[in-house]
Amino acid sequence: MNILIAADWGNQYTDTGWFGIFVTLTVCTFILVNIFRSNQRTAKGGQLYVRRIQGLNAIDEAVGRATEMGRPILMIPGISSLGPVVVQALNIFSYITRIAGKFATPILLCCADAATYTVAQETIRDVYQTEGIGDKFDQDSVRFISDRQFAFAAGVSGLILRDQVAAAFFMGDFYAESLIFAETANSVGAIQIASSTQTTQTPFFIASCDYVLIGDEFYAASAYLTRQPVLTGSLVGQDWSKIMVALLVICGALWTSFDLGIFHRNKTSIVKKDSQWQILPAPRRVKDSDTFMSHLFNPQSDPALQNTIHRETLPSLTTESGQ
Amino acid sequence: MILASFWVNQSGSIWLFVKLILAFIVPLAIFYGIKDASPGVRRAIIGATFFLTGLVYVLYLIWPKPIHRQPNEIPQNFSESVGFFVSDTVPVAADVANIVATFLLGLGVFSVIKIHSEKLARRHRDWPFSLVLIGSMLLMVIFGYWNYYLKNYTPAGPSLGNPANWTFPSFAEDFLFNGLYQQMEAAMFSLIAFFILSAAYRAFRIRSIEATVLLGTALLLVLRTMTVVSQLWADAPFVRDHPNMQLESIAKWLPNTFQSSSIRGVDFGVGIGLLAMALRLWLSLEKQGQGA
Structure with a gap:
């Protein structure tokens, strides 16, 4: 017997479960619309404005210093596995490699993840070939050190000390090893530019490095450096999204304050439980969990609804095959 | 024959x-x-693969998920069919990613062996370090697999859980991993304490208003952990009348109220940046390697 209640399908959207998906799709729309706008504007000869980022301006200075000293440039794309963060770090590193390659300055790119190592090697080789200096590419300049956190830290620290790097770029996901890298590089007098998407590590970088890209400046880097319309458009889309988030925060704070009343004095006689409103035996003071914003960000599911589903099933595979 | 799922x-x-x-x-x-294709075709193949794989995860987020699904359940309409297919595909896609990552790990190990073998063969500077690295790697592989074999494929295997029954390979693996590697890792980790000190010294030197604020904040947090100072502060007449001014309360207020709001702001930016980057990669809008 098949009983399928239409409302059951899509139970994840009941209550306020749709809100997270709605916000995600809105952010995606902002980004795509702005990429389109940016392409249009570039076609007409215009360009979107990107504010000055000091840490990125210092890249040329750091590479120039390494060139003058004849010492290598160290680049580390964090210790996370291959993903958007690492790809963004490699984007920045390919820009650095392009400048370094022009002056035949040696580079060292150390990876803690095998997949990152493979992609990094191809990326750097591609940069050298695009610049017409493929013969200058040293395969050993991109290295896999270890996928264990502190073995990697020890390996990179050893390289910094032995090769006396002149400039160090730490971009990506870093954890406890961040300070080991930064302080070791500082001890050999290297100019350091760092950025971590891990907010817990940013203070360590700020304390020990010369320049730090904070938060989403890391993602703005490739747009800032190349001014490609797709990247600048995406950056403007991110800004729109941040404005939306800021408005949500402000409205949410006001709404919650209104729900709670002055000094949390408002009272309620109904509460939402299992996505249904229920009347309380006696009114009580409004709790944080009773507010609209709390409901919006903590969707409730109805267990009773889930138990109503009875669908047809196949005979089990093992029974059918006679095992 | 009826199929419960494509997978x-x-x-x-x-x-x-x-x-x-x-x-x-x-x-x-x-x-x-991919190997023999022109760069344009190669990019198209990679882009299409990226898009299809990404599409599975996007659908997994936005398509209604099967509720209370039973094993061998038959989808009843198009929406359910897609929901079932997507739910079944996600673990398969993850498995494929794991298999590819395993192959890449082999490439990584090859890189390490190649670089250090060359160093050894040509007696480059610091070649003894390379010797130690390759020697350690070989020893760990030999004793690791030897012990694994004994544990899983010999009659004495189950009893090897008890150190009293250990033989030479078990002792050797334990010595190499727990006795040497773990201790060296702990030593590297403990170095951070000294690095924090030297970094803090540089950061806290009063060079600007920001550095002074940082110094003052750090000082408060450090003083909070000193019981004598905390107690003396708590006994001060003004603090006795205003409990919120106790060192403990201030030290909690700083990270919980003052700092966490700033960090959340940064986190929002990072999250949106990550989403934008992932979107560009998924739709092949990011020209990696040429972009920057």
């Missing part, structure tokens, strides 16, 4: 064999296709 087949069925053969041939064809 599940009866043991010994024709469809299972057909799919296994296809699963072997198709990736090989793609591999050789």
Whole structure:
């Protein structure tokens, strides 16, 4: 017997479960619309404005210093596995490699993840070939050190000390090893530019490095450096999204304050439980969990609804095959 | 024959064999296709693969998920069919990613061996370090697999859980991993304490208003951990009348109220940046390697 209640399908959207998906799709729309706008504007000869980022301006200075000293440039794309963060770090590193390659300055790119190592090697080789200096590419300049956190830290620290790097770029996901890298590089007098998407590590970088890209400046880097319309458009889309988030925060704070009343004095006689409103035996003071914003960000599911589903099933595979 | 899912087949069925053969041939064809294709075609193949794989995860987020799904359940309409298919595909896609990552790990190990073998062979500067690295790697592989074999493929295997029954390979693996490697890792980690001190010294030197604020804040947090100072502060007449001014309360207020709001702001930016980056990669808008 098949009983399928239409409302059951899509139970994840009941209550306020749709809100997270709605916000995600809105952010995606902002980004795509702005990429389109940016392409249009570039076609007409215009360009979107990107504010000055000091840490990125210092890249040329750091590479120039390494060139003058004849010492290598160290680049580390964090210790996370291959993903958007690492790809963004490699984007920045390919820009650095392009400048370094022009002056035949040696580079060292150390990876803690095998997949990152493979992609990094191809990326750097591609940069050298695009610049017409493929013969200058040293395969050993991109290295896999270890996928264990502190073995990697020890390996990179050893390289910094032995090769006396002149400039160090730490971009990506870093954890406890961040300070080991930064302080070791500082001890050999290297100019350091760092950025971590891990907010817990940013203070360590700020304390020990010369320049730090904070938060989403890391993602703005490739747009800032190349001014490609797709990247600048995406950056403007991110800004729109941040404005939306800021408005949500402000409205949410006001709404919650209104729900709670002055000094949390408002009272309620109904509460939402299992996505249904229920009347309380006696009114009580409004709790944080009773507010609209709390409901919006903590969707409730109805267990009773889930138990109503009875669908047809196949005979089990093992029974059918006679095992 | 009825199929419960595209990814599940009866043991010994024709469809299972057909799919296994296809699963072997198709990736090989793609591999050789990519290898011999022009850069434009290669980019298109990679872009299409990226898009299709990403689409599974996007659908997993936005498509209604099967509720209370039973094993071997039959989808009842198009929406359910897609929901079932997507839910079944996600673990398969994750498995494929793991298999590819395993191959890449081999490449990583190859890189390490190649660089250090060359260093050894040509007696480059610091070659003894390379010797230690390759020697350690070989020893760990030999004793690791030897012990693994004894544990899993010999009659004495189950008893090796008890150190009293250990033989030479078990002792050797334990010595190399727990006795040496773990201790060296702990030593590297403990170095951070000294690095924090030297970094803090540089950061806290009063050079600007920001550095002074940082110094003052750090000082408060450090003083909070000193019981004598905390107690003296708590006994001060002004603090006795205003409990919120106790060192403990201030030290909690700083990270919980003052700092966490700033960090959340940064986190919002990072999250949106990550989403934008992932979107560009998924739709092949990011020209990696040429972009920057």
